[in-house]
Amino acid sequence: MTPHSQDKRLERMDDLVSLCARRGFIFPSSEIYGGINGFWDYGPLGVELKNNLKARWWQRVVRERDDVEGLDSSIICHPRTWEASGHVEHFSDPMVDCRACKKRFRADQLDDAGKCSAREGSSEHDFTEPRNFNLMLKTAIGASEDAASVAYLRAETCQPIFNDFKRVREAARQKLPFGIAQIGKAFRNEINPRNFTFRSREFEQAELEFFCHPNEREKWFAHWLEERMRFHRELGLTPENLRTRPHESDELAHYAKQAEDVEYHFPFGWQEIEGIHDRGDWDLSRHSEYSGKDLGITDPDSKEHFMPMVVETSVGVDRICLAVLCDAWRVEELDGGERTVMRFHPALAPLKAAVLPLSKKLAEPARKLHAELRRSWNVFYDDSGNIGRRYRRQDAAGTPFCVTYDFDSQEDGKVTVRERDSMSQDRVSIDGVAGYLRERLESLG
Amino acid sequence: MTPHSQDKRLERMDDLVSLCARRGFIFPSSEIYGGINGFWDYGPLGVELKNNLKARWWQRVVRERDDVEGLDSSIICHPRTWEASGHVEHFSDPMVDCRACKKRFRADQLDDAGKCSAREGSSEHDFTEPRNFNLMLKTAIGASEDAASVAYLRAETCQPIFNDFKRVREAARQKLPFGIAQIGKAFRNEINPRNFTFRSREFEQAELEFFCHPNEREKWFAHWLEERMRFHRELGLTPENLRTRPHESDELAHYAKQAEDVEYHFPFGWQEIEGIHDRGDWDLSRHSEYSGKDLGITDPDSKEHFMPMVVETSVGVDRICLAVLCDAWRVEELDGGERTVMRFHPALAPLKAAVLPLSKKLAEPARKLHAELRRSWNVFYDDSGNIGRRYRRQDAAGTPFCVTYDFDSQEDGKVTVRERDSMSQDRVSIDGVAGYLRERLESLG
Secondary structure (H helix, E strand, O other): OOOOOHHHHHHHHHHHHHHHHHHOOEEEOOHHHOOOOOOEEEOHHHHHHHHHHHHHHHHHHHHOOOOEEEOEOOOEOOOHHHHHOOHHHHOEEEEEEEOOOOOEEEHHHHHHHHHHHHHOOOOOOOEOOOEEEEOOOEEEOOOOOOHHHEEEEOOOOHHHHHHOHHHHHHHOOOOOOEEEEEEEEEEOOOOOOEOOOOEOOEEEEEEEEEEEOHHHHHHHHHHHHHHHHHHHHHOOOOHHHEEEEEOOOOOOOOOOOOEEEEEEEEOOEEEEEEEEEEEEOHHHHHHHHHHOOOOOEEOOOOOOEEOOEEEEEEEEHHHHHHHHHHHHEEEEEEOOEEEEEEOOOOOOOOOOEEEEEOOHHHHHHHHHHHHHHHOOOOEEEOOOOOHHHHHHHHHHHOOOEEEEEOOOHHHHOEEEEEEOOOOOEEEEEHHHHHHHHHHHHHHHO | OOOOOHHHHHHHHHHHHHHHHHHOOEEEOOHHHOOOOOOEEEOHHHHHHHHHHHHHHHHHHHHOOOOEEEOEOOOEOOOHHHHHOOHHHHOEEEEEEEOOOOOEEEHHHHHHHHHHHHHOOOOOOOEOOOEEEEOOOEEEOOOOOOHHHEEEEOOOOHHHHHHOHHHHHHHOOOOOOEEEEEEEEEEOOOOOOEOOOOEOOEEEEEEEEEEEOHHHHHHHHHHHHHHHHHHHHHOOOOHHHEEEEEOOOOOOOOOOOOEEEEEEEEOOEEEEEEEEEEEEOHHHHHHHHHHOOOOOEEOOOOOOEEOOEEEEEEEEHHHHHHHHHHHHEEEEEEOOEEEEEEOOOOOOOOOOEEEEEOOHHHHHHHHHHHHHHHOOOOEEEOOOOOHHHHHHHHHHHOOOEEEEEOOOHHHHOEEEEEEOOOOOEEEEEHHHHHHHHHHHHHHHO
16 A cells, blocks of 8 residues: 555545445434434445454354353343443543533543634633543433432443353353353443544444463463454455554553553554453452352362453454455546445455346346355345446445356356456356355455 | 143243253343343353344345345434434323332233232322333433433334435435345333343344335235245244234224234243334334435336335344244153253254264364364364263254264264254264255255
């Protein structure tokens, strides 16, 4: 990739946001009502891309391993969970209210707020003392509306994993070391959602909590850091746009021994897409204390009783999705004009192929081929408009292969298969298309 | 299946709830904190079962069709959405408070409430007038806490589909008739969650909204009713436990022309697992009115402008999951004792096979076979305990095939494959196990 100036990159981000809406990858939630700040919907192409990413994570982290169990816990859990985790007390930003303009600002961003307000023509602020504003979304459940019915939308998917640690360990008959993983929604009332889907109020996490003996935490931290970097590299993300950044000692939580972020070089700068954290025994100890249930383990041989240590890998699904979109997006010169192409890794591409008859007259045999290919993959069919325009649409959707059924196909029993990135074309027998695609998709996948 | 008396069936339900927790299918959320009424977690086996069900729905309803587009919208959307849908005004139960015992009851269930209270020793109630209690879960977003920041957790996944109707139609270049489908969480503050996961406060829906010309609504209603019944039958649900029930005219919403429930015969009675509803143009008309955006369609040929009619299919994912569990569950006599077996359809089974070496000494070659099979399916490995007990565990997990590596395997290059339901055993060459499983799993699937 050629280097871009900061402005050029920001321009590209706007183009990406607009392409995503136009093509149905991602667009604002409730657009017809003017949207709702910090909430996004995934359209027909976006939901396939995101599902492919989640399926790949699940395959690598859960299904391919004997030592990781899957979980799908509720978004709303017992409110004591968030007292034990420290979220009720500490998960907050300091806020001030302005008595004059009646608005609320982050105390640590007062300069920005001042400027902002000046633009709006307000003369002078009259700030209250800073108060902590909790970032958890609160609701009430049950028929009564007293304090006992307060509940929170989970602020992270990992806490219910700690809640369920004992149950899952016993049901799955696991011994240390082993992990519990889940994918799901989490919610944070971000004061200032920004950078497209990067910082939103509703987002999806894929988290693994890996439980081990205190002596082995460093070994497993190294293991998971390597595994997770391999995962990101295998998605085809440009290596120069990917790095790890160890936390400085003053960034570490008091209970953490080690933490490292995986960062991606977005158009808006280097930003965390995943965190690998040594959380020590903080969570299990706190939940033992708050629930009155001992979550410790007794070693069957030595009879030693101890609290397992936790190595966590926590990835923002929307964030890797956005990294994949940024990384794949290209505008290329072509025949004096240009084409937009999403160079997705084939395993992530929403559509694996498109069947395009050169004319509507060829619809019947082309439909037949489409029906056959669709048994194995998500395959699109399009017989409207000129073939160049149809190629452009598939390029912009990131479809790796276009299969063109033309007037010769009836005669020679062959179709043209065009590859998205090189635009090279192969003439392939109709019977052999499935095999050809399987080989090409799997050699890349 | 042999008939059961009502008591016998209720006993079975308790047994199922207990098996589900013990084996890690489903258990109460936040168990260590005493649970939280109406919220459930899916454990290692449950998450696979549920994901397989969702994948199958997505395959049938979205991927195999040219006329349905997928969507994944946010759980929190613009609050005007729920004004337009009528939920803010009408989605409520009448409640009364008791001034004496300070508890809240459903006005239409006062008899039950009275009994309940009598048991608790309370003498006499002093009820307030009934008030409507809205079933939507409410929260607040943004920095300020004024009315403008009120938001709701979606009470159904279909309303965001209507919000996004125009955007998806244009991005996917669809023409009528076509549908938009999504799977996701929804929330209702049920006063009385009950029947295991059947009526819970957080649940998952898989919904399709199919948009068509007013002249075609009856045709598409019939089409989708048939398609959806075929889906349930193909899951292997016992035909006698499955029926459709048309709504009586006094059950129909004022805008609905036709509605039919798919019901399953649970141990606690016949209950709805899916609804196929003709919603008319109610939703699109209301969202047009409330958003000020015309969601109508102009026919390209006749230039007629009209509001599309909607046929909805709405299935509770947790409910079909529960139906599958109830239907699969058997206790069978075996060798004077008994075995618990989950007779899952192989496409739904959390694990497709288990590799079981007869002795830990055979771990190495058995592990090799396990690694090979795992490339294609979710395959378990277990080398601990006696083989009979290991079979029992796989029966209770619903694993269709057990592959036993024994001391002869080294000599003759063969393993024993045992089928779950018939318990018949085949001797199969090690090289041929993958092919054998593929054939058996796919002929059943």
